[in-house]
Amino acid sequence: MKDRIQLKALAKINLGLDVLRRREDGYHEVKMIMQTISLHDDLEIRRIKTPEIQVKTNLYYLPTNENNLVYKAAKLLMDEFGIKEGVAIQLKKRIPVAAGMAGGSTDGAAVLWGMNQMYGLGLSRQELMERGVKLGADVPYCVQRGTALAEGIGERLSVLPSMPKCTILIAKPGISVSTKFVYENLHANDLKPEQHPDVDRMIEAMKEKNLDLLCERMGNVLETVTIPAYPVIQEIKEHMMACGAAGAMMSGSGPTVFGIFHSPVQAKAAMKDLKVNGLAKQLYLTTPYNVKR
Incomplete structure (x- = not known):
């Protein structure tokens, strides 16, 4: 087990985005090409002795409680695996907020990945993606990364050929x-x-x-x-x-x-x-x- 882990949470763009229909349950059926880009937020997760989740960020207007996906992601794994000690998460935002670039989703995905590494939980990428969908439709993709076709409400992912250099x-x-x-x-x-x-x-x-x-x-x-x-x-x-x-x-x-x-x-x-x-x-x-x- 590690005491501290540093991570890069990568942004995404949509190279193609189609909405096929609005379903009866109110969700929209989509067909999108997602592409990860190198622009990223920085996260540091530290183990602390007090049983709590502390979140600090460089943007004063971001929530640091259960309304932030990094908090939700940490809590999800702590509850499931009975982790009794706490974590302190430092989030440095670079990805524009509320901008169509999955900034919150990728931060949540990075925390899932980081907690898995830090506590040696042994979850595969696929198992992290399955948990990610509980946090939001874009989170499984942010765990997977790369070039992908997203279908359904965004949760069905297929790997596509890599984007050419540019x-x-x-x-x-x-x-x-x-x-x-x-x-x-x-x-x-x-x-x-x-x-x-x-x-x-x-x-x-x-x-x-x-x-x-x-x-x-x-x-x-x-x-x-x-x-x-x-x-x-x-x-x-x-x-x-x-x-x-x-x-x-x-x-x-x-x-x-x-x-x-x-x-x-x-x-x-x-x-x-x-x-x-x-x-x-x-x-x-x-x-x-x-x-x-």
Whole structure:
């Protein structure tokens, strides 16, 4: 058993996001291509003698109680395995919050992974994923990482060929978008066929390792709701394309936009352009994170 463990919780983007229908239980059936990127939060977990879960973060507005997924993840395993001592979790956020990048989910997934290592619980990746689904639909994917097709309500995952090498520019405007608002205004059952991205053709492009074709076929059905409500998202996309991006799209329910560039030089120039224009509040350059399997 270890006394302390340090972890990187990696962000994700959606290269393709389709909503097939709204089910009778209120959940939405999705078909998404998820991609892990190197942008990450830092976590440190320490064992402490007092039987409690302490959470500290660098952002004053984040909850540090059971409303935070890192707390929930630690409690889930402590309850199941009867761990009597406590843990102190230090979370340094870099991933934009409420931004469609699975920031909370990946922190929760990292704590599951870290607690498993620290206490020698012997859980496999699959067993961690099964527990992760109790915390949220994105958590199992954040445990798995890499490139994956997510179906059902996001819990059915299939491994896809790795994303080709490129530079990714992340731009979050100074707004927050409620996922609930986006899904409530989607009216998935009334969408026209041309409004749905063709995720299968995107997968073909990935199998061919053709980045340009992949970018050409990218699509996110949630843009039909978010862009009319927040036009700055479209402005950021257009700026990225004008600066030479092979493709640009909103991630998840937004408002973060990512641009895919062949050249790091072009990506840096686009980052500077967005900074000068004041369109984005948070800007990061990163790369795809591909898992060796």
